[in-house]
Amino acid sequence: MRKRIAIDMDETVCDSLGRHIEWYNKQFSTQLTKEDTAGTRIYHVVPEEHMAAVKSYPHHPDFFRDLMVFDDAIESIKTLSEQYDIFFVTAAMEYPTSFQAKYEWLKKHFPFIHELNYVFCGDKSIINADYLIDDTPKHLATFDGKGLLFHAFHNMYATDFQRVYSWKEVLETLRLD
Amino acid sequence: MRKRIAIDMDETVCDSLGRHIEWYNKQFSTQLTKEDTAGTRIYHVVPEEHMAAVKSYPHHPDFFRDLMVFDDAIESIKTLSEQYDIFFVTAAMEYPTSFQAKYEWLKKHFPFIHELNYVFCGDKSIINADYLIDDTPKHLATFDGKGLLFHAFHNMYATDFQRVYSWKEVLETLRLD
Structure with a gap:
Protein backbone atom coordinates (compact mmCIF):
# COMPACT_ATOMS: atom_id res chain seq x y z
CA MET A 1 0.00 0.00 0.00
CA HIS A 60 -12.24 38.04 5.79
CA PRO A 61 -13.44 35.75 2.95
CA ASP A 62 -10.71 37.11 0.64
CA PHE A 63 -7.75 36.73 3.00
CA PHE A 64 -6.84 33.27 1.70
CA ARG A 65 -7.43 34.11 -1.97
CA ASP A 66 -4.51 34.44 -4.36
CA LEU A 67 -1.90 33.66 -1.73
CA MET A 68 1.54 33.14 -3.18
CA VAL A 69 2.59 29.52 -3.43
CA PHE A 70 6.00 28.72 -1.96
CA ASP A 71 8.96 28.05 -4.24
CA ASP A 72 9.15 24.52 -5.65
CA ALA A 73 6.05 23.36 -3.73
CA ILE A 74 4.06 22.47 -6.85
CA GLU A 75 6.85 20.59 -8.61
CA SER A 76 7.99 18.77 -5.44
CA ILE A 77 4.49 17.69 -4.47
CA LYS A 78 3.80 16.59 -8.03
CA THR A 79 6.90 14.38 -7.92
CA LEU A 80 6.01 13.02 -4.48
CA SER A 81 2.47 12.25 -5.69
CA GLU A 82 3.93 9.64 -8.03
CA GLN A 83 5.09 7.63 -5.02
CA TYR A 84 2.76 8.68 -2.21
CA ASP A 85 -0.91 9.51 -1.70
CA ILE A 86 -1.02 13.22 -0.94
CA PHE A 87 -3.64 14.84 1.28
CA PHE A 88 -3.90 18.56 2.00
CA VAL A 89 -4.86 19.04 5.62
CA THR A 90 -5.66 22.54 6.84
CA ALA A 91 -7.08 23.81 10.12
CA ALA A 92 -9.76 25.70 8.21
CA MET A 93 -12.26 25.33 11.09
CA GLU A 94 -10.40 28.18 12.81
CA TYR A 95 -11.59 30.43 9.97
CA PRO A 96 -14.88 29.08 8.61
CA THR A 97 -15.18 31.99 6.17
CA SER A 98 -12.05 30.62 4.46
CA PHE A 99 -13.55 27.35 3.14
CA GLN A 100 -14.34 28.52 -0.37
CA ALA A 101 -11.09 30.42 -0.93
CA LYS A 102 -8.98 27.54 0.37
CA TYR A 103 -10.81 25.02 -1.80
CA GLU A 104 -10.39 27.17 -4.91
CA TRP A 105 -6.72 27.88 -4.15
CA LEU A 106 -5.96 24.16 -3.96
CA LYS A 107 -7.89 23.43 -7.17
CA LYS A 108 -5.97 26.18 -8.95
CA HIS A 109 -2.44 25.38 -7.80
CA PHE A 110 -2.62 21.61 -7.33
CA PRO A 111 -5.01 20.32 -10.02
CA PHE A 112 -3.23 16.94 -9.92
CA ILE A 113 -4.42 16.27 -6.34
CA HIS A 114 -8.06 15.15 -6.23
CA GLU A 115 -10.39 17.26 -4.09
CA LEU A 116 -11.44 14.13 -2.18
CA ASN A 117 -7.91 14.37 -0.72
CA TYR A 118 -8.54 17.78 0.86
CA VAL A 119 -9.22 17.80 4.60
CA PHE A 120 -10.58 20.87 6.37
CA CYS A 121 -10.32 20.23 10.08
CA GLY A 122 -9.25 21.79 13.36
CA ASP A 123 -7.57 19.27 15.65
CA LYS A 124 -5.15 17.42 13.36
CA SER A 125 -4.74 14.47 15.73
CA ILE A 126 -7.67 13.03 13.72
CA ILE A 127 -5.34 12.55 10.71
CA ASN A 128 -4.23 9.05 9.77
CA ALA A 129 -1.13 9.40 7.58
CA ASP A 130 2.50 8.35 7.54
CA TYR A 131 3.92 11.86 7.33
CA LEU A 132 2.68 15.31 8.27
CA ILE A 133 4.45 18.37 6.91
CA ASP A 134 3.38 21.40 8.93
CA ASP A 135 4.78 24.66 10.26
CA THR A 136 2.83 24.46 13.52
CA PRO A 137 4.51 22.45 16.30
CA LYS A 138 1.24 21.76 18.16
CA HIS A 139 -0.10 19.82 15.18
CA LEU A 140 3.07 17.75 14.89
CA ALA A 141 3.01 17.09 18.64
CA THR A 142 -0.30 15.18 18.49
CA PHE A 143 0.35 13.45 15.15
CA ASP A 144 0.77 9.67 15.23
CA GLY A 145 3.15 9.39 12.24
CA LYS A 146 6.41 11.14 11.42
CA GLY A 147 6.27 14.92 11.44
CA LEU A 148 8.40 17.33 9.44
CA LEU A 149 8.44 20.92 10.70
CA PHE A 150 8.31 23.29 7.75
CA HIS A 151 10.55 26.21 8.64
CA ALA A 152 8.78 29.51 9.36
CA PHE A 153 9.73 32.62 11.28
CA HIS A 154 7.26 31.86 14.08
CA ASN A 155 8.67 28.34 14.68
CA MET A 156 12.40 29.11 14.33
CA TYR A 157 13.20 28.29 17.96
CA ALA A 158 11.24 25.00 18.07
CA THR A 159 13.60 22.05 18.51
CA ASP A 160 11.40 18.97 18.96
CA PHE A 161 10.92 18.08 15.30
CA GLN A 162 12.95 17.41 12.17
CA ARG A 163 13.06 20.74 10.39
CA VAL A 164 12.86 21.21 6.62
CA TYR A 165 13.74 24.56 5.07
CA SER A 166 12.35 24.28 1.58
CA TRP A 167 10.25 22.13 -0.73
CA LYS A 168 13.43 20.94 -2.42
CA GLU A 169 14.55 19.60 0.94
CA VAL A 170 11.16 17.93 1.54
CA LEU A 171 11.52 16.21 -1.81
CA GLU A 172 15.04 15.01 -1.02
CA THR A 173 13.93 13.78 2.40
CA LEU A 174 10.87 11.82 1.28
CA ARG A 175 11.63 10.78 -2.27
CA LEU A 176 12.05 7.04 -2.61
CA ASP A 177 14.99 6.03 -4.73
CA MET B 1 -6.39 8.45 26.64
CA HIS B 60 -27.38 24.03 -4.10
CA PRO B 61 -26.00 26.04 -1.14
CA ASP B 62 -29.30 25.61 0.75
CA PHE B 63 -29.70 21.86 0.31
CA PHE B 64 -27.97 21.05 3.61
CA ARG B 65 -29.65 23.87 5.58
CA ASP B 66 -32.27 23.06 8.18
CA LEU B 67 -32.08 19.32 7.65
CA MET B 68 -33.98 17.37 10.26
CA VAL B 69 -31.82 15.80 12.93
CA PHE B 70 -32.44 12.10 13.53
CA ASP B 71 -34.28 10.97 16.66
CA ASP B 72 -32.16 10.75 19.81
CA ALA B 73 -28.95 11.76 17.97
CA ILE B 74 -28.37 14.89 20.04
CA GLU B 75 -28.98 13.27 23.42
CA SER B 76 -27.03 10.10 22.58
CA ILE B 77 -24.01 11.98 21.24
CA LYS B 78 -24.10 14.29 24.22
CA THR B 79 -23.96 11.29 26.55
CA LEU B 80 -21.19 9.64 24.50
CA SER B 81 -19.20 12.88 24.56
CA GLU B 82 -18.78 12.47 28.32
CA GLN B 83 -16.73 9.31 27.70
CA TYR B 84 -15.35 9.76 24.18
CA ASP B 85 -13.89 12.50 22.02
CA ILE B 86 -16.43 13.08 19.28
CA PHE B 87 -15.53 14.23 15.76
CA PHE B 88 -18.01 14.95 12.99
CA VAL B 89 -16.56 13.70 9.72
CA THR B 90 -18.42 14.47 6.51
CA ALA B 91 -17.49 13.99 2.88
CA ALA B 92 -18.24 17.65 2.19
CA MET B 93 -15.62 17.82 -0.59
CA GLU B 94 -18.18 16.09 -2.83
CA TYR B 95 -20.33 19.22 -2.50
CA PRO B 96 -18.06 22.22 -1.91
CA THR B 97 -21.03 24.60 -1.93
CA SER B 98 -22.21 22.82 1.24
CA PHE B 99 -19.37 23.93 3.56
CA GLN B 100 -21.13 26.88 5.17
CA ALA B 101 -24.50 25.16 5.63
CA LYS B 102 -22.91 22.05 7.12
CA TYR B 103 -20.79 24.10 9.52
CA GLU B 104 -23.79 26.13 10.69
CA TRP B 105 -25.95 23.02 11.04
CA LEU B 106 -23.42 21.38 13.34
CA LYS B 107 -23.01 24.57 15.40
CA LYS B 108 -26.78 24.80 15.81
CA HIS B 109 -27.59 21.20 16.71
CA PHE B 110 -24.40 20.12 18.49
CA PRO B 111 -23.13 23.22 20.33
CA PHE B 112 -21.40 20.94 22.86
CA ILE B 113 -18.98 19.62 20.20
CA HIS B 114 -16.16 22.10 19.48
CA GLU B 115 -15.82 23.19 15.85
CA LEU B 116 -12.17 22.10 15.90
CA ASN B 117 -13.67 18.58 15.97
CA TYR B 118 -15.41 19.00 12.61
CA VAL B 119 -13.72 17.36 9.63
CA PHE B 120 -14.75 18.15 6.05
CA CYS B 121 -13.05 15.62 3.82
CA GLY B 122 -13.62 13.28 0.90
CA ASP B 123 -11.73 10.02 1.29
CA LYS B 124 -12.37 9.00 4.92
CA SER B 125 -9.44 6.59 5.05
CA ILE B 126 -7.55 9.66 6.30
CA ILE B 127 -9.47 9.48 9.61
CA ASN B 128 -7.68 8.31 12.73
CA ALA B 129 -10.34 7.26 15.23
CA ASP B 130 -11.43 4.21 17.19
CA TYR B 131 -14.97 4.11 15.81
CA LEU B 132 -16.65 5.39 12.68
CA ILE B 133 -20.44 5.58 12.53
CA ASP B 134 -21.49 5.99 8.91
CA ASP B 135 -24.28 4.94 6.55
CA THR B 136 -21.93 4.49 3.58
CA PRO B 137 -20.25 1.08 3.33
CA LYS B 138 -17.34 2.35 1.19
CA HIS B 139 -16.22 4.64 4.02
CA LEU B 140 -16.36 1.84 6.56
CA ALA B 141 -14.46 -0.46 4.19
CA THR B 142 -11.32 1.72 4.23
CA PHE B 143 -11.52 2.73 7.89
CA ASP B 144 -8.79 1.40 10.20
CA GLY B 145 -10.86 1.23 13.38
CA LYS B 146 -14.23 -0.36 14.16
CA GLY B 147 -17.08 0.67 11.90
CA LEU B 148 -20.77 0.78 12.70
CA LEU B 149 -23.12 0.92 9.72
CA PHE B 150 -25.94 3.31 10.44
CA HIS B 151 -29.05 1.80 8.92
CA ALA B 152 -30.42 3.55 5.84
CA PHE B 153 -32.64 2.50 2.97
CA HIS B 154 -29.78 2.57 0.50
CA ASN B 155 -27.56 0.25 2.60
CA MET B 156 -30.21 -2.21 3.75
CA TYR B 157 -28.67 -5.16 1.88
CA ALA B 158 -25.08 -4.53 3.00
CA THR B 159 -23.86 -7.33 5.24
CA ASP B 160 -20.17 -6.67 5.91
CA PHE B 161 -20.55 -4.39 8.92
CA GLN B 162 -22.20 -4.29 12.31
CA ARG B 163 -25.49 -2.51 11.71
CA VAL B 164 -27.11 -0.06 14.11
CA TYR B 165 -30.72 0.99 13.63
CA SER B 166 -31.03 4.03 15.83
CA TRP B 167 -29.10 6.45 17.99
CA LYS B 168 -30.44 4.68 21.09
CA GLU B 169 -28.77 1.52 19.79
CA VAL B 170 -25.51 3.38 19.11
CA LEU B 171 -25.58 4.64 22.68
CA GLU B 172 -26.20 1.15 24.08
CA THR B 173 -23.43 -0.29 21.89
CA LEU B 174 -20.72 2.24 22.74
CA ARG B 175 -21.60 3.43 26.22
CA LEU B 176 -19.05 2.36 28.79
CA ASP B 177 -20.55 1.09 32.01
Whole structure:
Protein backbone atom coordinates (compact mmCIF):
# COMPACT_ATOMS: atom_id res chain seq x y z
CA MET A 1 0.00 0.00 0.00
CA ARG A 2 1.26 3.47 -0.87
CA LYS A 3 2.24 5.62 2.06
CA ARG A 4 0.42 8.84 2.73
CA ILE A 5 1.72 12.36 3.20
CA ALA A 6 -0.53 14.96 4.82
CA ILE A 7 0.47 18.51 3.91
CA ASP A 8 -0.63 21.66 5.71
CA MET A 9 -1.51 24.80 3.73
CA ASP A 10 -0.76 28.12 5.51
CA GLU A 11 2.96 28.81 5.82
CA THR A 12 3.69 25.34 4.47
CA VAL A 13 2.65 25.69 0.84
CA CYS A 14 1.21 29.22 0.80
CA ASP A 15 2.39 32.55 2.10
CA SER A 16 -0.38 33.54 4.49
CA LEU A 17 2.07 35.51 6.65
CA GLY A 18 2.93 37.61 3.60
CA ARG A 19 -0.76 38.45 3.16
CA HIS A 20 -1.12 39.25 6.85
CA ILE A 21 1.80 41.68 6.74
CA GLU A 22 0.61 43.19 3.45
CA TRP A 23 -2.85 44.01 4.87
CA TYR A 24 -1.38 45.26 8.16
CA ASN A 25 1.10 47.60 6.49
CA LYS A 26 -1.61 48.86 4.17
CA GLN A 27 -4.06 49.64 6.98
CA PHE A 28 -1.60 51.24 9.38
CA SER A 29 1.04 52.58 6.95
CA THR A 30 3.72 50.60 8.73
CA GLN A 31 6.84 48.78 7.52
CA LEU A 32 6.48 45.46 9.33
CA THR A 33 8.54 42.62 7.84
CA LYS A 34 8.47 38.84 8.24
CA GLU A 35 11.72 39.04 10.17
CA ASP A 36 9.95 41.13 12.82
CA THR A 37 7.79 38.10 13.67
CA ALA A 38 10.72 35.79 14.42
CA GLY A 39 9.91 33.34 17.20
CA THR A 40 6.32 34.50 17.58
CA ARG A 41 3.13 35.41 15.72
CA ILE A 42 2.22 38.72 14.11
CA TYR A 43 -0.43 39.33 16.81
CA HIS A 44 2.30 39.68 19.43
CA VAL A 45 4.56 42.17 17.62
CA VAL A 46 1.98 44.82 16.78
CA PRO A 47 0.86 47.53 19.23
CA GLU A 48 -2.02 46.37 21.41
CA GLU A 49 -4.40 48.83 19.76
CA HIS A 50 -3.82 47.13 16.39
CA MET A 51 -4.32 43.58 17.61
CA ALA A 52 -8.08 43.35 17.05
CA ALA A 53 -7.68 44.46 13.42
CA VAL A 54 -4.83 42.05 12.80
CA LYS A 55 -6.79 39.17 14.32
CA SER A 56 -9.76 39.96 12.11
CA TYR A 57 -7.93 39.69 8.76
CA PRO A 58 -8.04 35.88 8.38
CA HIS A 59 -11.80 36.00 8.96
CA HIS A 60 -12.24 38.04 5.79
CA PRO A 61 -13.44 35.75 2.95
CA ASP A 62 -10.71 37.11 0.64
CA PHE A 63 -7.75 36.73 3.00
CA PHE A 64 -6.84 33.27 1.70
CA ARG A 65 -7.43 34.11 -1.97
CA ASP A 66 -4.51 34.44 -4.36
CA LEU A 67 -1.90 33.66 -1.73
CA MET A 68 1.54 33.14 -3.18
CA VAL A 69 2.59 29.52 -3.43
CA PHE A 70 6.00 28.72 -1.96
CA ASP A 71 8.96 28.05 -4.24
CA ASP A 72 9.15 24.52 -5.65
CA ALA A 73 6.05 23.36 -3.73
CA ILE A 74 4.06 22.47 -6.85
CA GLU A 75 6.85 20.59 -8.61
CA SER A 76 7.99 18.77 -5.44
CA ILE A 77 4.49 17.69 -4.47
CA LYS A 78 3.80 16.59 -8.03
CA THR A 79 6.90 14.38 -7.92
CA LEU A 80 6.01 13.02 -4.48
CA SER A 81 2.47 12.25 -5.69
CA GLU A 82 3.93 9.64 -8.03
CA GLN A 83 5.09 7.63 -5.02
CA TYR A 84 2.76 8.68 -2.21
CA ASP A 85 -0.91 9.51 -1.70
CA ILE A 86 -1.02 13.22 -0.94
CA PHE A 87 -3.64 14.84 1.28
CA PHE A 88 -3.90 18.56 2.00
CA VAL A 89 -4.86 19.04 5.62
CA THR A 90 -5.66 22.54 6.84
CA ALA A 91 -7.08 23.81 10.12
CA ALA A 92 -9.76 25.70 8.21
CA MET A 93 -12.26 25.33 11.09
CA GLU A 94 -10.40 28.18 12.81
CA TYR A 95 -11.59 30.43 9.97
CA PRO A 96 -14.88 29.08 8.61
CA THR A 97 -15.18 31.99 6.17
CA SER A 98 -12.05 30.62 4.46
CA PHE A 99 -13.55 27.35 3.14
CA GLN A 100 -14.34 28.52 -0.37
CA ALA A 101 -11.09 30.42 -0.93
CA LYS A 102 -8.98 27.54 0.37
CA TYR A 103 -10.81 25.02 -1.80
CA GLU A 104 -10.39 27.17 -4.91
CA TRP A 105 -6.72 27.88 -4.15
CA LEU A 106 -5.96 24.16 -3.96
CA LYS A 107 -7.89 23.43 -7.17
CA LYS A 108 -5.97 26.18 -8.95
CA HIS A 109 -2.44 25.38 -7.80
CA PHE A 110 -2.62 21.61 -7.33
CA PRO A 111 -5.01 20.32 -10.02
CA PHE A 112 -3.23 16.94 -9.92
CA ILE A 113 -4.42 16.27 -6.34
CA HIS A 114 -8.06 15.15 -6.23
CA GLU A 115 -10.39 17.26 -4.09
CA LEU A 116 -11.44 14.13 -2.18
CA ASN A 117 -7.91 14.37 -0.72
CA TYR A 118 -8.54 17.78 0.86
CA VAL A 119 -9.22 17.80 4.60
CA PHE A 120 -10.58 20.87 6.37
CA CYS A 121 -10.32 20.23 10.08
CA GLY A 122 -9.25 21.79 13.36
CA ASP A 123 -7.57 19.27 15.65
CA LYS A 124 -5.15 17.42 13.36
CA SER A 125 -4.74 14.47 15.73
CA ILE A 126 -7.67 13.03 13.72
CA ILE A 127 -5.34 12.55 10.71
CA ASN A 128 -4.23 9.05 9.77
CA ALA A 129 -1.13 9.40 7.58
CA ASP A 130 2.50 8.35 7.54
CA TYR A 131 3.92 11.86 7.33
CA LEU A 132 2.68 15.31 8.27
CA ILE A 133 4.45 18.37 6.91
CA ASP A 134 3.38 21.40 8.93
CA ASP A 135 4.78 24.66 10.26
CA THR A 136 2.83 24.46 13.52
CA PRO A 137 4.51 22.45 16.30
CA LYS A 138 1.24 21.76 18.16
CA HIS A 139 -0.10 19.82 15.18
CA LEU A 140 3.07 17.75 14.89
CA ALA A 141 3.01 17.09 18.64
CA THR A 142 -0.30 15.18 18.49
CA PHE A 143 0.35 13.45 15.15
CA ASP A 144 0.77 9.67 15.23
CA GLY A 145 3.15 9.39 12.24
CA LYS A 146 6.41 11.14 11.42
CA GLY A 147 6.27 14.92 11.44
CA LEU A 148 8.40 17.33 9.44
CA LEU A 149 8.44 20.92 10.70
CA PHE A 150 8.31 23.29 7.75
CA HIS A 151 10.55 26.21 8.64
CA ALA A 152 8.78 29.51 9.36
CA PHE A 153 9.73 32.62 11.28
CA HIS A 154 7.26 31.86 14.08
CA ASN A 155 8.67 28.34 14.68
CA MET A 156 12.40 29.11 14.33
CA TYR A 157 13.20 28.29 17.96
CA ALA A 158 11.24 25.00 18.07
CA THR A 159 13.60 22.05 18.51
CA ASP A 160 11.40 18.97 18.96
CA PHE A 161 10.92 18.08 15.30
CA GLN A 162 12.95 17.41 12.17
CA ARG A 163 13.06 20.74 10.39
CA VAL A 164 12.86 21.21 6.62
CA TYR A 165 13.74 24.56 5.07
CA SER A 166 12.35 24.28 1.58
CA TRP A 167 10.25 22.13 -0.73
CA LYS A 168 13.43 20.94 -2.42
CA GLU A 169 14.55 19.60 0.94
CA VAL A 170 11.16 17.93 1.54
CA LEU A 171 11.52 16.21 -1.81
CA GLU A 172 15.04 15.01 -1.02
CA THR A 173 13.93 13.78 2.40
CA LEU A 174 10.87 11.82 1.28
CA ARG A 175 11.63 10.78 -2.27
CA LEU A 176 12.05 7.04 -2.61
CA ASP A 177 14.99 6.03 -4.73
CA MET B 1 -6.39 8.45 26.64
CA ARG B 2 -10.04 8.84 25.70
CA LYS B 3 -11.17 6.91 22.67
CA ARG B 4 -12.46 8.74 19.66
CA ILE B 5 -15.70 8.33 17.73
CA ALA B 6 -15.96 9.78 14.23
CA ILE B 7 -19.56 10.42 13.19
CA ASP B 8 -20.78 11.02 9.66
CA MET B 9 -23.46 13.64 8.96
CA ASP B 10 -25.78 12.86 6.01
CA GLU B 11 -28.14 9.97 6.74
CA THR B 12 -26.31 9.30 9.99
CA VAL B 13 -27.34 12.32 12.06
CA CYS B 14 -29.33 14.34 9.51
CA ASP B 15 -32.07 13.50 7.06
CA SER B 16 -30.54 14.50 3.72
CA LEU B 17 -32.56 11.83 1.89
CA GLY B 18 -35.72 13.46 3.22
CA ARG B 19 -34.62 16.77 1.72
CA HIS B 20 -33.72 15.11 -1.57
CA ILE B 21 -37.17 13.53 -1.84
CA GLU B 22 -38.89 16.74 -0.74
CA TRP B 23 -37.22 18.79 -3.49
CA TYR B 24 -37.77 16.05 -6.09
CA ASN B 25 -41.47 15.67 -5.35
CA LYS B 26 -41.87 19.45 -5.37
CA GLN B 27 -40.19 19.92 -8.75
CA PHE B 28 -41.84 17.01 -10.55
CA SER B 29 -45.14 16.71 -8.62
CA THR B 30 -44.35 13.10 -7.77
CA GLN B 31 -45.01 10.93 -4.72
CA LEU B 32 -41.60 9.33 -4.24
CA THR B 33 -41.00 7.89 -0.76
CA LYS B 34 -37.90 6.78 1.12
CA GLU B 35 -39.06 3.19 0.77
CA ASP B 36 -38.80 3.54 -3.03
CA THR B 37 -35.02 3.96 -2.67
CA ALA B 38 -34.49 0.67 -0.80
CA GLY B 39 -31.17 -0.90 -1.71
CA THR B 40 -30.06 1.93 -3.95
CA ARG B 41 -29.79 5.73 -4.27
CA ILE B 42 -32.45 8.17 -5.34
CA TYR B 43 -30.57 8.81 -8.62
CA HIS B 44 -31.33 5.27 -9.75
CA VAL B 45 -35.07 5.19 -9.06
CA VAL B 46 -36.10 8.34 -10.92
CA PRO B 47 -36.73 8.46 -14.70
CA GLU B 48 -33.55 9.14 -16.63
CA GLU B 49 -34.78 12.55 -17.73
CA HIS B 50 -34.97 13.63 -14.07
CA MET B 51 -31.53 12.41 -13.08
CA ALA B 52 -29.59 15.60 -13.88
CA ALA B 53 -31.97 17.68 -11.75
CA VAL B 54 -31.83 15.22 -8.86
CA LYS B 55 -28.02 15.13 -9.00
CA SER B 56 -27.88 18.91 -8.93
CA TYR B 57 -29.83 19.39 -5.67
CA PRO B 58 -26.95 18.73 -3.23
CA HIS B 59 -24.88 21.34 -5.07
CA HIS B 60 -27.38 24.03 -4.10
CA PRO B 61 -26.00 26.04 -1.14
CA ASP B 62 -29.30 25.61 0.75
CA PHE B 63 -29.70 21.86 0.31
CA PHE B 64 -27.97 21.05 3.61
CA ARG B 65 -29.65 23.87 5.58
CA ASP B 66 -32.27 23.06 8.18
CA LEU B 67 -32.08 19.32 7.65
CA MET B 68 -33.98 17.37 10.26
CA VAL B 69 -31.82 15.80 12.93
CA PHE B 70 -32.44 12.10 13.53
CA ASP B 71 -34.28 10.97 16.66
CA ASP B 72 -32.16 10.75 19.81
CA ALA B 73 -28.95 11.76 17.97
CA ILE B 74 -28.37 14.89 20.04
CA GLU B 75 -28.98 13.27 23.42
CA SER B 76 -27.03 10.10 22.58
CA ILE B 77 -24.01 11.98 21.24
CA LYS B 78 -24.10 14.29 24.22
CA THR B 79 -23.96 11.29 26.55
CA LEU B 80 -21.19 9.64 24.50
CA SER B 81 -19.20 12.88 24.56
CA GLU B 82 -18.78 12.47 28.32
CA GLN B 83 -16.73 9.31 27.70
CA TYR B 84 -15.35 9.76 24.18
CA ASP B 85 -13.89 12.50 22.02
CA ILE B 86 -16.43 13.08 19.28
CA PHE B 87 -15.53 14.23 15.76
CA PHE B 88 -18.01 14.95 12.99
CA VAL B 89 -16.56 13.70 9.72
CA THR B 90 -18.42 14.47 6.51
CA ALA B 91 -17.49 13.99 2.88
CA ALA B 92 -18.24 17.65 2.19
CA MET B 93 -15.62 17.82 -0.59
CA GLU B 94 -18.18 16.09 -2.83
CA TYR B 95 -20.33 19.22 -2.50
CA PRO B 96 -18.06 22.22 -1.91
CA THR B 97 -21.03 24.60 -1.93
CA SER B 98 -22.21 22.82 1.24
CA PHE B 99 -19.37 23.93 3.56
CA GLN B 100 -21.13 26.88 5.17
CA ALA B 101 -24.50 25.16 5.63
CA LYS B 102 -22.91 22.05 7.12
CA TYR B 103 -20.79 24.10 9.52
CA GLU B 104 -23.79 26.13 10.69
CA TRP B 105 -25.95 23.02 11.04
CA LEU B 106 -23.42 21.38 13.34
CA LYS B 107 -23.01 24.57 15.40
CA LYS B 108 -26.78 24.80 15.81
CA HIS B 109 -27.59 21.20 16.71
CA PHE B 110 -24.40 20.12 18.49
CA PRO B 111 -23.13 23.22 20.33
CA PHE B 112 -21.40 20.94 22.86
CA ILE B 113 -18.98 19.62 20.20
CA HIS B 114 -16.16 22.10 19.48
CA GLU B 115 -15.82 23.19 15.85
CA LEU B 116 -12.17 22.10 15.90
CA ASN B 117 -13.67 18.58 15.97
CA TYR B 118 -15.41 19.00 12.61
CA VAL B 119 -13.72 17.36 9.63
CA PHE B 120 -14.75 18.15 6.05
CA CYS B 121 -13.05 15.62 3.82
CA GLY B 122 -13.62 13.28 0.90
CA ASP B 123 -11.73 10.02 1.29
CA LYS B 124 -12.37 9.00 4.92
CA SER B 125 -9.44 6.59 5.05
CA ILE B 126 -7.55 9.66 6.30
CA ILE B 127 -9.47 9.48 9.61
CA ASN B 128 -7.68 8.31 12.73
CA ALA B 129 -10.34 7.26 15.23
CA ASP B 130 -11.43 4.21 17.19
CA TYR B 131 -14.97 4.11 15.81
CA LEU B 132 -16.65 5.39 12.68
CA ILE B 133 -20.44 5.58 12.53
CA ASP B 134 -21.49 5.99 8.91
CA ASP B 135 -24.28 4.94 6.55
CA THR B 136 -21.93 4.49 3.58
CA PRO B 137 -20.25 1.08 3.33
CA LYS B 138 -17.34 2.35 1.19
CA HIS B 139 -16.22 4.64 4.02
CA LEU B 140 -16.36 1.84 6.56
CA ALA B 141 -14.46 -0.46 4.19
CA THR B 142 -11.32 1.72 4.23
CA PHE B 143 -11.52 2.73 7.89
CA ASP B 144 -8.79 1.40 10.20
CA GLY B 145 -10.86 1.23 13.38
CA LYS B 146 -14.23 -0.36 14.16
CA GLY B 147 -17.08 0.67 11.90
CA LEU B 148 -20.77 0.78 12.70
CA LEU B 149 -23.12 0.92 9.72
CA PHE B 150 -25.94 3.31 10.44
CA HIS B 151 -29.05 1.80 8.92
CA ALA B 152 -30.42 3.55 5.84
CA PHE B 153 -32.64 2.50 2.97
CA HIS B 154 -29.78 2.57 0.50
CA ASN B 155 -27.56 0.25 2.60
CA MET B 156 -30.21 -2.21 3.75
CA TYR B 157 -28.67 -5.16 1.88
CA ALA B 158 -25.08 -4.53 3.00
CA THR B 159 -23.86 -7.33 5.24
CA ASP B 160 -20.17 -6.67 5.91
CA PHE B 161 -20.55 -4.39 8.92
CA GLN B 162 -22.20 -4.29 12.31
CA ARG B 163 -25.49 -2.51 11.71
CA VAL B 164 -27.11 -0.06 14.11
CA TYR B 165 -30.72 0.99 13.63
CA SER B 166 -31.03 4.03 15.83
CA TRP B 167 -29.10 6.45 17.99
CA LYS B 168 -30.44 4.68 21.09
CA GLU B 169 -28.77 1.52 19.79
CA VAL B 170 -25.51 3.38 19.11
CA LEU B 171 -25.58 4.64 22.68
CA GLU B 172 -26.20 1.15 24.08
CA THR B 173 -23.43 -0.29 21.89
CA LEU B 174 -20.72 2.24 22.74
CA ARG B 175 -21.60 3.43 26.22
CA LEU B 176 -19.05 2.36 28.79
CA ASP B 177 -20.55 1.09 32.01
